[in-house]
Amino acid sequence: LIISYDFENWKVLKTAFDLAKENSSRYVEPEHTFYAVLTMVPEIDKLLLSFGTSLDDLKETIFWIINEKERQSKVFFWQEDYKLAKMGGFGRGMTGRVTPLLDSVSTDFTELAKKGLIRGIIAHQEEIKQIADLLSGSQKVNVLIIGQPGSGKTSVIKGIAKAIVEGTEYEKISNKRIVSVESGSLVAGAKTSGDIAEKFRKIMEEVHGSGDIILFFDEIHNLVSGVSNESSDVSSVYSILEPYLSTGKIQVLAATNRETFRKYIEPNGAFARLFNIVDINPSSPDETKDILKHLTFDIEKFEKVLVTLPAIKKIVRLSEKLMFERVFPDKAVDVLNRCVQAVSREERVVTAEKSAEIISGMTHVPVTSMTEDESQKLLKVEETMKESVIGQDHAVVQVANALKRSRVGIRDEKRPIASFLFVGSTGVGKTETAKTLARVYFGDEKKMVRLDMSEYQQADSINKLIGTSDGVSKGILTEAIRENPFTVVLLDEIEKAHSQILLTFLQVLDDGRLTDSSGMTVSFANTIIIATSNVGTRELQAVAARNGTFSEMEEAAMKKVQEQYPPEFLNRFTGLVVFNPLSKEDVKKIARILLRGVEKVAAQKDIKVTFTEELLEKLVEKGFNPEWGARPLRRVIEDKVETYLAEKLLSGGIKPGDVLEIGGEVFN
Numbered sequence: 001l002i003i004s005y006d007f008e009n010w011k012v013l014k015t016a017f018d019l020a021k022e023n024s025s026r027y028v029e030p031e032h033t034f035y036a037v038l039t040m041v042p043e044i045d046k047l048l049l050s051f052g053t054s055l056d057d058l059k060e061t062i063f064w065i066i067n068e069k070e071r072q073s074k075v076f077f078w079q080e081d082y083k084l085a086k087m088g089g090f091g092r093g094m095t096g097r098v099t100p101l102l103d104s105v106s107t108d109f110t111e112l113a114k115k116g117l118i119r120g121i122i123a124h125q126e127e128i129k130q131i132a133d134l135l136s137g138s139q140k141v142n143v144l145i146i147g148q149p150g151s152g153k154t155s156v157i158k159g160i161a162k163a164i165v166e167g168t169e170y171e172k173i174s175n176k177r178i179v180s181v182e183s184g185s186l187v188a189g190a191k192t193s194g195d196i197a198e199k200f201r202k203i204m205e206e207v208h209g210s211g212d213i214i215l216f217f218d219e220i221h222n223l224v225s226g227v228s229n230e231s232s233d234v235s236s237v238y239s240i241l242e243p244y245l246s247t248g249k250i251q252v253l254a255a256t257n258r259e260t261f262r263k264y265i266e267p268n269g270a271f272a273r274l275f276n277i278v279d280i281n282p283s284s285p286d287e288t289k290d291i292l293k294h295l296t297f298d299i300e301k302f303e304k305v306l307v308t309l310p311a312i313k314k315i316v317r318l319s320e321k322l323m324f325e326r327v328f329p330d331k332a333v334d335v336l337n338r339c340v341q342a343v344s345r346e347e348r349v350v351t352a353e354k355s356a357e358i359i360s361g362m363t364h365v366p367v368t369s370m371t372e373d374e375s376q377k378l379l380k381v382e383e384t385m386k387e388s389v390i391g392q393d394h395a396v397v398q399v400a401n402a403l404k405r406s407r408v409g410i411r412d413e414k415r416p417i418a419s420f421l422f423v424g425s426t427g428v429g430k431t432e433t434a435k436t437l438a439r440v441y442f443g444d445e446k447k448m449v450r451l452d453m454s455e456y457q458q459a460d461s462i463n464k465l466i467g468t469s470d471g472v473s474k475g476i477l478t479e480a481i482r483e484n485p486f487t488v489v490l491l492d493e494i495e496k497a498h499s500q501i502l503l504t505f506l507q508v509l510d511d512g513r514l515t516d517s518s519g520m521t522v523s524f525a526n527t528i529i530i531a532t533s534n535v536g537t538r539e540l541q542a543v544a545a546r547n548g549t550f551s552e553m554e555e556a557a558m559k560k561v562q563e564q565y566p567p568e569f570l571n572r573f574t575g576l577v578v579f580n581p582l583s584k585e586d587v588k589k590i591a592r593i594l595l596r597g598v599e600k601v602a603a604q605k606d607i608k609v610t611f612t613e614e615l616l617e618k619l620v621e622k623g624f625n626p627e628w629g630a631r632p633l634r635r636v637i638e639d640k641v642e643t644y645l646a647e648k649l650l651s652g653g654i655k656p657g658d659v660l661e662i663g664g665e666v667f668n
Helices: 007-022 030-038 044-050 055-072 100-104 109-114 125-135 153-166 183-187 193-210 220-227 231-246 258-265 285-303 309-322 330-343 352-363 372-379 381-386 393-407 430-442 459-466 476-483 499-511 537-545 550-564 584-603 613-623 631-651
Strands: 106-108 142-146 177-181 213-217 251-256 275-279 418-423 448-452 487-492 513-515 521-523 527-533 575-578 608-611 659-662
Touching: 007 030, 030 055, 044 055, 055 285, 055 309, 100 106, 100 193, 106 109, 109 153, 109 177, 125 142, 125 153, 125 251, 125 275, 142 153, 142 258, 153 177, 153 251, 177 183, 183 193, 183 220, 193 213, 193 231, 220 251, 220 258, 251 258, 285 309, 285 330, 309 330, 309 352, 330 352, 372 393, 381 393, 381 430, 393 418, 393 430, 393 575, 418 430, 418 550, 430 448, 430 487, 430 527, 448 476, 459 476, 459 499, 459 513, 476 487, 476 513, 476 521, 499 513, 499 527, 537 550, 550 575, 584 608, 584 613, 584 631, 613 631, 631 659
Parallel strands: 142 251, 142 275, 177 213, 213 251, 418 527, 418 575, 448 487, 487 527, 608 659
Antiparallel strands: 106 177, 513 521
């Protein structure tokens, strides 16, 4: 590459300078200049794209490398950024007393920080400052941190310990040690709750005598439940802590989650009031990406692997989309570690494709690039569904198109994959379409949560869906989706539900999430929601009776639907699908499908059965009526055809190797 002097060189230097300024770098680094030179290459975007990257990715990678280098480098006294640090972290050596019993059941975070074993904290800087300020106060100096497991509660405490040791901030607690008490070690070897209480009391005396310790109880609810599940013993632990905390003799940091806070701590109002409450929310996707970048530098050195920026982005995006039972940053860090272990003995490079492969294995969801076979399967999804859903081709087309858009990412990934309101008479295939969809898209008809909305006719029925506020009963819907987030949700006869229930599902359709009674949010981003309704059935059947067109039937039914449901509810659905009445020929096709089950049962006994046209005509006549559609058909086949076959087998009228023709005689 030859670049002429003067203007071109000046342009490179100017670009490098601007890039360094954008990154708040102290100097123009070689990486800045490298990027500036690349921008001069003709069609560089196309070239990078051919390697699966872009200039934006390159810039982000350069910023990442430079920032980590600067973060890990020392600032010398002759440099502009040098600041004389305040002295901190001297409590144990200067004024503290020995604490042998405490040391046997704890980890000193400040000691770890002195040894350089605590990394810099990327997220939750505001919460760290808030907690440190509360600890530095003159009254109510105990803090209870509430957050979901994996949200970074312990990292926040380690961040404070690191700041104390570095001596850069928080002067009022600069002589303190933050010591994490391990609940398991505390209860180990104790035979009774009295033994634990006595051990706990002695530890409190050591801490009080030292005067330089801030105790940290991670998951303080485990300490409570470790003593006993009886409220009297729980109160005894509180009674040991309470006088120390209320008089300010010791300081305590504690962590728990919202559910256990409500169960164990909140009921004891006097104890709860001794703490300032600080909520720790999961880190955002952008914060999580920065955390992974920071961790990657150390991981690469230790594991001798390379982690690419596209891999980190893929980990964050897919773990957010698919791993709902866990929160950031914990779930993303776990995926990163698994990716590193997977490549450490082979390729030694963590790519975006490898990240997708690992997450696919963890979640059992196909997230890798589509194979040719899968592409063909999706292209043929209409054909596959039409084999089971008879007489409703237009409904199948709408559903199939939604699946195609979802698989290639053309949708809002926070909302459900698709949502439909199926309108039509009983027995025309609404539920069968939902079952077929579960089988075709999620791989199994059992991947369906079915709710009979006639059971939700009262406003307080919402408790059945999301759980009771006291935590005694968990929500049917929220638990089902938490356990199986990749499913069809079938809301049967939604017109029977209370209006408050409709508002709940309005939120689900709009935001793709629902909060249960314990405050935990459940994502519906990988569900397909289908509501069925019989509203408009009379109008639809009236048009059908006079041989009206499907468009006329659809118009008549939708007019009634729009009178029944508010526009803001209807507008949230991907599609409003009217199911037309079945013709006799449709019912005959359904009968043939159902009779395949009889054929399979007979084949297991080495008997071949055939069915006459007369039988099919009789089944249509007896198994179908305009009010119930084809719903009675299955029962008629069981009562007549299957019973007839069973009698033949029991009487010895047929034996293995025989061929049995079944006709209209079964109705005699």
